Amino acid sequence: MTGLSDEELERYARHIVLPQVGGVGQRKLKASSVAIVGAGGIGSAAIPALAGAGVGRLTIIDDDVVDLTNLQRQPIFRADQVGQSKADLAAGFVRSLNAHVEVAPVSARLTADNAEALLLSHDLVIDGCDNFATRLVVGDTLTRLKIPLVSAAAVQFQGQMGLFRGWEAEKPCYRCFVGDAFDADDCDTCAEQGVLGALTATVGSFAALMAIRAIVGIGEDVAGSLFLFDGVTLDWRKIRLPKDPNCKTCGGVNAAG
Ligand SMILES: [Zn+2]
Numbered sequence: 001m002t003g004l005s006d007e008e009l010e011r012y013a014r015h016i017v018l019p020q021v022g023g024v025g026q027r028k029l030k031a032s033s034v035a036i037v038g039a040g041g042i043g044s045a046a047i048p049a050l051a052g053a054g055v056g057r058l059t060i061i062d063d064d065v066v067d068l069t070n071l072q073r074q075p076i077f078r079a080d081q082v083g084q085s086k087a088d089l090a091a092g093f094v095r096s097l098n099a100h101v102e103v104a105p106v107s108a109r110l111t112a113d114n115a116e117a118l119l120l121s122h123d124l125v126i127d128g129c130d131n132f133a134t135r136l137v138v139g140d141t142l143t144r145l146k147i148p149l150v151s152a153a154a155v156q157f158q159g160q161m162g163l164f165r166g167w168e169a170e171k172p173c174y175r176c177f178v179g180d181a182f183d184a185d186d187c188d189t190c191a192e193q194g195v196l197g198a199l200t201a202t203v204g205s206f207a208a209l210m211a212i213r214a215i216v217g218i219g220e221d222v223a224g225s226l227f228l229f230d231g232v233t234l235d236w237r238k239i240r241l242p243k244d245p246n247c248k249t250c251g252g253v254n255a256a257g
Contacts, residue, residue, distance in 0.1 A: 002030050002056075008100060012054055025216040026054060030100070032215045033057035035122045037110055037138055039064075039086040041073035041195065042128025042152050045204025046211075048076060050126075051094040053212055057102045058094055061118060062086045063109035073197030110134055115141040124214060126150045126207050132182030139174025140249045143167050148214055148223070149174060152207035155193050157231035159203035162241065163210055165223045166250040169243075172224050176244040176251070199231045 004012070004026060015021045015029075034055050036043050039062040050058060064086050066077045076093045077086065087105035094103040110118055110129070115137050119125055125147055127138045135151065142149045143166040151174055152161045166173020206227065213219055228237040245251045 002027060004030065008054070011098075011100075015053070020218045021216055025218075028216050029054045029212065030056045032123045033059075033121065034211060034215075035059040035061060035119055035125045037061050037125065037127045037134065038129035039074075039076075039090040040070070040128060040130055041197065041200025042126075042154060042204035042207060043090065044074040044076045045201040046126050046128060046152070046208040047090055047094060048097060049205055049208035050211065051098045051101050051103075053208070054098065054100060055211075055215070056100075057104070059104045059106060059118070059122065060087050060090045060094075061106040061108070061110050062090070063107060073195065073200045075197075075201075110137065112137050112141075116145065119147060120145060122147055124148045124150065124211050126152065126211055128152050128204060128207060132178065136175060136178070136182060139164065139166070143173045143175075143249050150207050150210045150214070152203050154195050154200040154203040157196055157199055159199055159206070159229040159231070160226060161203060161206050161210060161229075162226040163214060163223045166243075166247075168223070170224070172241045172243040173247060173250040175249040176247045177226070177241050179244075180248065196231055199229075202229060202231070 012026050015026050016023055032055050034050055036047055039060055065083050066081050066086055068082055077089055081089055085107045087107045091103045091105035094101055106118060119141055125142055127135055139149060146167045149164040164174050165171050224241055226239050226241050
């Protein structure tokens, strides 16, 4: 595994001193490759956390440009960047934060046609995008590719985060969780319902924490559990998701193997 330079040893000193991370864990982060789908409110928290943590390679996928209404919850963008590519700007943010991170911006919409090519060869994917159709494509593709998914969503004051490895026995995939009703490309976006910026930041940071735990191997494996956060009551809940034996992605006759 790749070694760490003197500059990196100093940069990551507060990680390396942690017994759960250490030099070994930091080198695992450096050797890892993570894709982030969506440079929105969740991505705006997850991307700096992963770049700062020294994840070796980040791919940032978003086909959108910065809009004035984004700035309330997407602090990696600035008011003078309205109209510019979010993927490109997020990549610029990563480069200025940590030159040790190799970053690839993808200013394209993730679809069933390009999902496999875009997500292949990553160790983990964080999905923080704004619609169910894309989320299902990401979930199905990653189950097929056997790549762990951290799915994170935020609406109004509600956050939900889960780690999925649906190709494993007993472990649900993302489709086991949400079902087939959301394949249509017309579902919720936070434009209609609103979302608190500090809530998306909480969810995005939690997603980054889940990713780092999984990459380094910290704590118990939480694949198949869903974490729910309520920003009004400030309650956290953890529920176990069942695998759907009839799931068309991971179960029954169409099992991913
Ligand atoms: Zn499934």
